[in-house]
Amino acid sequence: MTRPSLVATFPMRNEPERKVYDRGYVRSLFDSIAFRYDFLNHLLSAGVDVFWRRKAIGLLQPFHPGRILDVATGTGDMAITAARKLSAEVIGIDISPEMLRIGRSKIASMGLRSRITLTEGSAEEISFAARSFDAVTVAFGVRNFSDLQQGLLEIQRVLKVNGVAVILEFSRPSISLVEESFGFYFTRILPVVGGLISGNADAYRYLPNTVGEFPAGTDFLSILHSAGFKETIQYPLTFGIATIYIGIKR
Template sequence: MRAPYMLSPQASQIRQMFSSIARRYDLLNHLLSLNVDRSWRRQAASLLADPLEDRQALCLDLCCGTGDLLVEMAKQGSARIVGSDFSHPMLKLGREKLAKRRLQQRAQLLEADALRLPFPTNTFDGLAVAFGLRNLESWSEGLGEMWRVLKPEGRIVVLEFSRPTLPLFNRLFQLYFLWILPRIGQGISGHGTAYRYLHDSVQDFPDQARLCRLMKEAGFAEVSFRNLSGGIAALHWGVKDGKSTV
């Protein structure tokens, strides 16, 4: 089924890129991060413990890709979970993963553009987005849309690459990220530019403090963050103010 929405040329290009690396996406994630990405997603899900433990609650894994975070969210609670992404091949792999783990009853996957989500305002009790926000054409519009679909007092968790805090470690990591990772990525995925794009998009993405500001500007309260692996990645979180109206 094709997606019933129009995308800008830039967003279509991003979708095409993720669709063409989908088959090797999980393997490269685990290999390039030496499996540390699993622990990052586990920590992201644990920040949604309250809604996830509530069997009446509904949570969203936005830009879910092949569903690794969604599976982690399902493992950590009994809430119902929706995963959404605009890449059909990513979602296909995600559906296979859910079926293998017999999670189809609790989790559903849906093809949708993160900037125009097909959910009513105030739908979700919790929302997580892992390595997705960075890829959106407008980070503030993306955060605004997340704010809209969360219920008042609903919690958001953002897992993204960030800035290592120690200068020497940062320099070493940049060497790995710029010169080694794209070569391994190209060799295994067969895609010439996707892992170069990863480096460039992380350079452009706001650092820890700026992302906090963007989240506050989008209307989130109690915004805070925690570095992961020395700041290679960071977890940001916040809540939709209970008094908010739309």
């Protein structure tokens, strides 16, 4: 795996200072843990991640999207949830070929190949025409973007007018006892268990590092605003451990 390299510490105007990793490093990190990603995801979140994705897709239901782009689709769990809950065509993009390979075989085994297509691509340079999707989803992806503002502007560009972006991301719990317990779990237990099972402890140190510094709550809403999204709203989940953000393109 390539060594971590920082691209910037404050990539956009109203974003708090934070470390941002370059795309090559992030790609090789996810390539290296792809074979254990689904197993560890469900184990380390005790299955709550499944409920969070369902909730996020449920919020899309009233919009009746016909065509959805799932950015940073990874092994396709958000795309699969969308295809199952909504009668939509879903395209997933991701920078990690290994995550996509595992996603494609899952989709084939679920008989969803005619509804979901996964293809390599980055959030910062989306290879689809302007105004080509009714909705864009991102689950646990935005904090990994090497350029958050560029990624959000690209999401804006490919959305149709009145299209909706649904972004699910880790955030910081509002109750201090939950924040402390979660912080201990995230920084002490998760890297050890994740490292042992995936063989890559660095990857599971990367997770708390990126979550701790990533803008959450109203900070993220104002970033969405400055990328041009309107009627932004947040739905904190499970004591604020994760949050769903919604923004509309008008």
